Amino acid sequence: MSAKITPVIELLQKQFSDIDFAPAPLLEMEDQSKEQWCVKVGADKLMAVMSFLRSDERCAFEQLSDLAGVDYLNFPNAKDRYGVTYSLLSLSNEHRLWVKVFVNDPNPEVPSVVSIWHGATWMEREVWDMFGVRFTDHPDLRRILTWEGFEAHPLRKDYPLTGRGERENFKVITRESA
Amino acid sequence: MGLASAGSMPYQESKEEFLTTKLSHLIDLLRKQSINWSRKNSLWPMPFATACCGIELMATGASRYDIARFGAEVMRFTPRQCDLMICAGRVAIKTMPVLQRIYMQMAEPKWVISMGACASTGGVFDTYAVVQGVDQFLPVDVYVPGCPPRPETLLEGVMAIQRLVDNEGMINSKDRERGLGLVVQPTVQVEVEKGAGK
């Protein structure tokens, strides 16, 4: 692990001295200026950290460029079941930061960042649809890819590829009823 | 015939009666034939192209294969003007109600071609999100095999529908059996030499 952390993470550690961010580069590179860093936050502190990252002008992450879910079931050395990853980009300061939140069954819940980045709406709906991670305070948390009435969360690792017979409950048009 | 009717008088037609009956039969036949002939050569397809099979459907419509030779070039994008649904490509379960709605909106008499492995069986997409054969939810008349079917095969499918129209007349889809089970043979048979690929 390279020794030097980025200025943004230094700021974060100064601001939230009670949180262990466990900063680490996503990939270690020879040219350290090209490394992208990742910090871990608990779901309870997420909103405070995210608002700081968005509003402090030394951070100024105007853009939430991605938000994704991960299921760590049977992943080697993983302690938590679900992860939600935020990829932040600051256009004015030209830097990036990755933020990870981990949650567990039976009630995986993460606060919604829609109030900070409005573009998170559909991405959070997608993570809810595919992984069943619930985003509290989301304005409109409906399924986005699968259909209404679908029960499961298909990107969970314990969901079988061929489904659990969901396709059988559809209306059938026969020649008589047409 | 035979013993049962032996006691009754056989029905005797006069020569004139005989001629009029034959004549009206002939007229009926001609009328039916001509109507069937015109209808079978003016099928208006509803292109329900959801995936890669749709590209082959477009090729069938283009000049090289020219579906206009069979009078079926008038692809309409409103189901109310169509009588032949060509279901080309895999259908996601979320799309199934749309497909059913379009089918219900088509005017009778109507026919359905299930084009390609995916529309007929789900093909390679054996997953929770894809319908494993539209015939589970819709009455299909002709199955066209292939992944994707070549344009010739699709044309063979259109011709199979034409033969249906010719033989059966324009009876409504309600009066036909569910799933005629007509499968079009592939036009090209590929022969693999023994020991190839080793």
Ligand code: SF4
């Ligand atoms: S049958 Fe083949 S070509 Fe047609 S939709 Fe399926 S995968 Fe695509």
